[in-house]
Amino acid sequence: MATSPFKALLVGNVMPEKCYEEILVNFHWHVQCVMYVLTKAAGLWIMLDTLLAQLPQLLRVLWKGSAEGLSLTSALLQLYALSCPVIYAKANNFPFFAWADRLLTVAQAAAIVFLILHYRGETLKGLLLLPGCGGVMLLLASRAAAKVVTLIQASSSVAAIASKAVQTFTNYSHGHTGQLSGLSVALTGVGSLGVVVVSLQEAGGSLATLLDTLSAGLSLLLLAQVLCYSSSAKKKRD
Numbered sequence: 452m453a454t455s456p457f458k459a460l461l462v463g464n465v466m467p468e469k470c471y472e473e474i475l476v477n478f479h480w481h482v483q484c485v486m487y488v489l490t491k492a493a494g495l496w497i498m499l500d501t502l503l504a505q506l507p508q509l510l511r512v513l514w515k516g517s518a519e520g521l522s523l524t525s526a527l528l529q530l531y532a533l534s535c536p537v538i539y540a541k542a543n544n545f546p547f548f549a550w551a552d553r554l555l556t557v558a559q560a561a562a563i564v565f566l567i568l569h570y571r572g573e574t575l576k577g578l579l580l581l582p583g584c585g586g587v588m589l590l591l592a593s594r595a596a597a598k599v600v601t602l603i604q605a606s607s608s609v610a611a612i613a614s615k616a617v618q619t620f621t622n623y624s625h626g627h628t629g630q631l632s633g634l635s636v637a638l639t640g641v642g643s644l645g646v647v648v649v650s651l652q653e654a655g656g657s658l659a660t661l662l663d664t665l666s667a668g669l670s671l672l673l674l675a676q677v678l679c680y681s682s683s684a685k686k687k688r689d
Contacts, residue, residue, distance in 0.1 A: 504642060505533075505559035508635040509566075518567040520629015522621040526567055528614035530560040534588050535607035541592035542600040561585075608662045615669035622676045633677040640674050643667035 512518050533556050540550035561581050568577035591603065622628045646663045 504635055504638040505556055505563065506635075507638070508632040509559050509563055511632045511635075512563065512566045512570075512630055515630050516570070517630055518563075518570045520622065520625055520627060520631055521563070521567050522618050523564070523567050523571075525614045525618040525621065526560070526564045528610045528617065530557070530564055530584065532607045532610035532614060533557045533560050534584070535603050535610070538588055538592045538595075539600055539604040542595065542597070608659070608666065612662065612666050612669060615666065615673060619669060619672055619676065622673070622680070627680045628677050631673070631677060633674065633681070636670065636674045636677055640667065640670035643670045 512521070533553065537550055537553050537557055540553070561584065565577040565581055568574065568580070591600065595603070618631070622631070643663065643666050647660065647667050
């Protein structure tokens with residue numbers, strides 16, 4: 452009997468055949484199978500988040516010709532957080548294909564930092580800052596001691612949390628979210644939830660899981676701000 456295209460897509464990519472039979476044929480929500488599928492789906496979404504989360508924000512700033520409401524401090528912290536895995540991978544001689552997607556994300560975050568400075572009339576500062584950041588990354592990846600590189604990698608989660616916290620406070624202070632992209636925030640929020648699912652499976656109730664949960668909570672808070680402030684602005688226009 453020929454395998455259906457739907458089954459061929461799911462089996463191997465999302466779930467083993469046994470779980471396909473249990474869940475979609477026998478309609479038995481086998482706990483181990485459900486957790487396997489959730490973990491697999493979370494991993495796929497994390498990869499999607501890594502590749503695309505920054506892109507809607509970058510395109511929105513370019514389209515609007517403004518970076519109003521975006522915190523430079525938050526953007527720099529985000530750039531640092533995204534740079535840490537690249538530094539770690541390069542320092543440990545990981546194959547390029549294993550971290551090339553991270554390099555693309557760093558480039559997008561760097562472009563956002565430059566545009567924030569550019570639209571503030573500080574284009575020269577942006578042109579000097581980005582090569583400087585790139586040079587520091589290369590220097591750390593090639594010259595820093597192994598313990599320093601490991602510490603840098605460990606600090607990436609804290610930097611990401613700080614970035615979201617700063618942007619959350621900026622939104623609250625301004626009373627609006629400006630050019631903050633709701634799509635980017637939503638992608639990051641769902642990606643953060645995916646990280647929590649994977650972290651719970653792999654590390655249980657560890658400090659890493661706690662940090663991941665805090666990051667996911669801040670992402671959802673940012674999304675709530677985008678929705679609330681957008682709704683308030685629409686009511687004022689009406």
